Amino acid sequence: MKVFLGNPELKAPQAQSATSSNGSSFLSQPLGRIGYRSRRVGSLIFLSSGLLLLIATRLFWVQVVDREEHLSEIYRRKAEISIQGPTGRILDRDGSFMAVTDVRPTIGANPRLIASPWAAARALSPDLAMSDDTLYGLLTKDRAYVYLKRQVTPEVEEAVRSLEIPGIEIRQETARLYPNGKEFARNFIGQVNIDEEPLNGIEAQHAQTLAGKAGLRQDYVANTTARSMRLPGGDLNYQAPEPGSDLVTTIHAPTQYLAEGILKQAVEESGAKWGTAVVLDAESAEVLALVDIDRGAESNKVRVAATSGAYGKTFEPGSVSKTFTIAAAMELGEVSSEEIFEIPSSYQYADKKYSDPYSGQELAVAEVLAKSSNVGTIQIAERLGADQMYHYLKAFGFGKYSSGNDDIPSLPHESRGRLKLPQDWEGTDLANISFGQGLSVTAIQVAAAYNVIANDGQYLAPSLVRGTLSPTGAYRPFAKSSGQKVLSATTTKQMREMLEGVVIHGTGTRAAVEGYTVAGKTGTAQKPMIDRRGYGDEYTSIFAGFVPVAEPKITIVVVLDEPEEHSAGRAVAPVFSAIAAEVLSAIGVPESE
Numbered sequence: 001m002k003v004f005l006g007n008p009e010l011k012a013p014q015a016q017s018a019t020s021s022n023g024s025s026f027l028s029q030p031l032g033r034i035g036y037r038s039r040r041v042g043s044l045i046f047l048s049s050g051l052l053l054l055i056a057t058r059l060f061w062v063q064v065v066d067r068e069e070h071l072s073e074i075y076r077r078k079a080e081i082s083i084q085g086p087t088g089r090i091l092d093r094d095g096s097f098m099a100v101t102d103v104r105p106t107i108g109a110n111p112r113l114i115a116s117p118w119a120a121a122r123a124l125s126p127d128l129a130m131s132d133d134t135l136y137g138l139l140t141k142d143r144a145y146v147y148l149k150r151q152v153t154p155e156v157e158e159a160v161r162s163l164e165i166p167g168i169e170i171r172q173e174t175a176r177l178y179p180n181g182k183e184f185a186r187n188f189i190g191q192v193n194i195d196e197e198p199l200n201g202i203e204a205q206h207a208q209t210l211a212g213k214a215g216l217r218q219d220y221v222a223n224t225t226a227r228s229m230r231l232p233g234g235d236l237n238y239q240a241p242e243p244g245s246d247l248v249t250t251i252h253a254p255t256q257y258l259a260e261g262i263l264k265q266a267v268e269e270s271g272a273k274w275g276t277a278v279v280l281d282a283e284s285a286e287v288l289a290l291v292d293i294d295r296g297a298e299s300n301k302v303r304v305a306a307t308s309g310a311y312g313k314t315f316e317p318g319s320v321s322k323t324f325t326i327a328a329a330m331e332l333g334e335v336s337s338e339e340i341f342e343i344p345s346s347y348q349y350a351d352k353k354y355s356d357p358y359s360g361q362e363l364a365v366a367e368v369l370a371k372s373s374n375v376g377t378i379q380i381a382e383r384l385g386a387d388q389m390y391h392y393l394k395a396f397g398f399g400k401y402s403s404g405n406d407d408i409p410s411l412p413h414e415s416r417g418r419l420k421l422p423q424d425w426e427g428t429d430l431a432n433i434s435f436g437q438g439l440s441v442t443a444i445q446v447a448a449a450y451n452v453i454a455n456d457g458q459y460l461a462p463s464l465v466r467g468t469l470s471p472t473g474a475y476r477p478f479a480k481s482s483g484q485k486v487l488s489a490t491t492t493k494q495m496r497e498m499l500e501g502v503v504i505h506g507t508g509t510r511a512a513v514e515g516y517t518v519a520g521k522t523g524t525a526q527k528p529m530i531d532r533r534g535y536g537d538e539y540t541s542i543f544a545g546f547v548p549v550a551e552p553k554i555t556i557v558v559v560l561d562e563p564e565e566h567s568a569g570r571a572v573a574p575v576f577s578a579i580a581a582e583v584l585s586a587i588g589v590p591e592s593e
Contacts, residue, residue: 084215085211085244086174086212087212087243087244088101088209088243088245088247089101090202090247091246091469092249092252092256093251094252095248097179098185098189098253099178099203101174101175101243102177103172103173104151104153104172104173104174104177105154105157106147106149106151106152106170106172107147107156107157107169108146108148108169109145109146109167110145111138111139111141111146112144112167114165114166114167115166117140120167120168121133121139124160127160127163128148128152130148130149135148150173175196176192176196180253180257184256184257184304186201186305187201187290187307187309188201188308188411190202190203191203191306200306201308202247202249202464202465205409205410205411205412209244209247210244210247213242213244216237216239242471243471245471246469247468248466248467248469249464250281250287250288250463250464252289255289256288256289258579258582259277259279259291260289260304262578262579263277263291263293263558263579264293264303264304266293266575267560268302271563272560272562273295273561274294274305274309274561275291275560276292276309277289277291277310277443277556277557277558278310278444278556279555279556280554281553281554282451282454282455282546282552283553284460284480285455285460285463286463286466287444287463289583291304292305292309293305294309309443310444310447311410311413311414311442311443312414312415312442313415313442313443313561314415314417314441314442315442316437316438316439316440316441316526316527316528317436317439318435318436318437318524318525318540318568319522319524319525319568320436320446320522320542320543320544321436321439321441322369322435322436323369323450324393324396325380325384325434326365326368326377326380326495327487330365330495331392331486331488332384335365335383336365337365337366337494337497338365338366340363340364341363341368341376343359343375344359344360345360346359347379349428349431350428350431351428352428354431356374356375357371358371358373363376366497369498369521370501370502370507371506371507372506377434377435380434381430381433381434386425389430389434390425392486393419393433395459395484395486396449397448397449397459397461398445399419399439402414402444402445403461404461410461410462414442415442417439417440418439418440419439420439436523437535443559444462446542446544446557447462447556447557450521450555450557451555452487452492453492453495453496454496456489457485457486457489458484460481465478496550499520499521499549500517500518500519500549502519502520502522503518503519507568507569508545508568508569508573509569510577511543511545511573511574511576511577512577513547513580513581516547516580516584516589517549517592518546518548518549518580519545519549522541522568522569523543524541524542525541525542526538527562538562539566540559541563541566541568542559542572543572543576547580548589549592553587554587556579556583558575
C-alpha cells in the first residue's frame with residue numbers, strides 16, 4: 001500500500017544567502033513573516049478582548065441600567081392582569097353563612113399534549129359525568145387549553161388526578177358556595193353564574209356591595225408565535241385584591257329552614273301550583289323567613305323557587321282585603337265595631353246584584369269581618385268612597401314597592417301590584433275592591449299591611465338586609481324606614497280583637513296555635529280569567545295574621561295558588577298554624593297568659 005506524502009517533484013525551499021535587489025537578505029524574509037504573524041495575532045487578541053468588553057458593557061447597560069426600556073422593546077409589551085377580589089359573604093341575622101366564596105378545582109386539558117384523546121376521554125368520562133364523544137371533541141381541539149368541567153368536588157379532583165393522564169390540568173378557581181345547600185333560601189339569595197356574575201335576588205340587588213375590589217399584577221410578557229408567556233421575575237407592579245363587604249340579612253336561618261319544610265309539604269299535599277310564606281318580626285318589620293315553593297309544570301317536582309314569588313307574583317287578595325276596608329272606615333269614624341248591618345238577599349250596586357251566604361241576617365261590623373260577608377263589606381265601603389278607600393290602601397302599602405320607594409324595588413323583578421287611581425274607578429270597582437277583587441297584590445305587601453295592625457298602627461317597610469360588614473370587621477347598619485302612622489291606637493286595638501274573633505269563631509279557626517292567641521283573616525280569591533273578562537274556577541287561598549294578639553311578635557302570610565281544596569280556612573289556615581307554632585318556639589316567645 002502506498003502512502004501519499006505529497007508531490008515528490010516539489011522540494012522544500014532552501015535558504016539562500018543571496019541578497020535581493022533592494023539589498024535585503026533572503027535569509028531575513030522567513031523571520032520577518034514570523035514576526036508579522038505574531039503581531040497580527042496579538043492585535044486580534046487585543047481586538048477580541050476589546051470587543052468582548054464592549055459586548056459585556058452593552059449587556060450590562062441593557063440588562064441593568066436600561067432594563068425596562070429594552071425589555072419593552074424586546075418583548076414589545078407589558079401585560080396588566082386583573083385579579084378579582086373575593087365576593088363578600090351573605091349572612092343571616094346571627095352571622096351564620098348562607099353564601100360564601102371559596103376555591104374549587106376545575107378540570108381542563110392541553111389537547112396538544114394528549115397522546116391518545118379517545119383513551120383519555122373514556123378514562124375521564126365516569127368521573128366527569130360526561131359522554132365519551134363530548135370529551136373526545138374537546139380533547140381533539142387545536143388549542144393550548146380547554147375547559148372540561150369547572151368547579152368540581154374535591155372527590156372528582158382526586159379521581160381525575162389518580163388517572164395521571166399527561167396533558168390534563170387541574171386548576172383552582174373561585175366559586176360561590178352555599179353551606180346550607182343550593183336550594184336553601186335561594187329564592188331571595190339569588191344565583192350567580194359560573195364566573196360569579198349575579199343573576200337575581202340579593203346577589204344582584206347588592207352586587208356593588210358584595211363585589212370585591214380587583215387587584216392588579218403588571219408583568220413583562222414575551223410574545224411568541226404560539227402565545228404570550230409571562231417572564232419569570234418580570235413583575236413590575238402588584239396590588240393585592242380586596243374582598244367585598246359581607247351582607248348581613250334579617251333572615252333567621254332556623255325559622256327559614258322550618259318554614260321551607262312546612263310550606264314544601266303543603267304545596268306537595270295540596271296539589272297547589274306554587275306557595276309562598278312570609279314571616280316578619282312585628283316590631284321591626286324585618287323578614288325572618290321568606291319562602292317560595294314551585295311545582296314544575298312538566299316534572300311536577302316541588303322545590304324551592306329560583307326567584308321570590310313573595311315579591312314578584314301578584315294575585316287578587318280576596319277577603320283578606322276586607323280588613324283594610326273596615327279598618328279605614330273605623331279610623332275615619334264611619335262605622336263602629338258594634339254597628340249592625342242588615343244583609344239583604346241581594347244587594348244592588350251599580351249594574352250588578354251581589355248575593356251573600358248571610359242574607360236575611362243582621363251582622364255587627366265585627367261579624368262582617370269574622371264571617372267574611374261581601375255585602376256587609378260593600379255597605380261599609382260606600383261610606384268611605386273611592387278617594388278614601390284608595391288613600392288607605394296606598395297607606396297600607398299597596399300599589400308600590402315594599403321598599404317604600406316607588407323607584408327602588410327591594411328585589412329584582414319585584415312587582416308593585418295593581419291599584420288603579422280613584423279617578424279611574426267606575427261601575428262596580430268600589431264594591432269589588434272593598435272585598436278584594438279588581439286589585440292585585442304581592443305576599444310581601446299583604447304581610448306589611450297586616451303588620452300595621454300588629455305594630456300599633458305604624459306602617460314599616462319590610463326589610464331583608466340589616467347592614468354590611470367590611471373586610472376589616474366594621475359593621476354599618478342600613479338606614480331604617482321611619483314609618484308612617486296609618487291607624488290610631490284605638491282602631492288598632494279594636495282591629496286586633498276583631499281579627500282574633502276570626503280565629504276563635506269565624507273562618508280561620510284552623511289557624512289557632514295551642515298556647516297562644518292568634519289574630520288573622522282568610523282569603524279565598526277567585527282568579528280572573530286570562531283570555532276574557534270575568535272569573536274562572538281556580539282560586540288563590542291566603543291567610544294573614546299575627547301572634548300573640550296582645551303583644552304581637554310575628555306577622556305571617558301564607559299563600560297557596562290553586563290548591564285542590566281551595567277554601568282558605570281548610571287549605572291555608574293550618575299551614576299558618578304550623579309555621580307559627582315552630583317559629584314561636586324557635587325564637588323563644590313565651591305562651592300567652
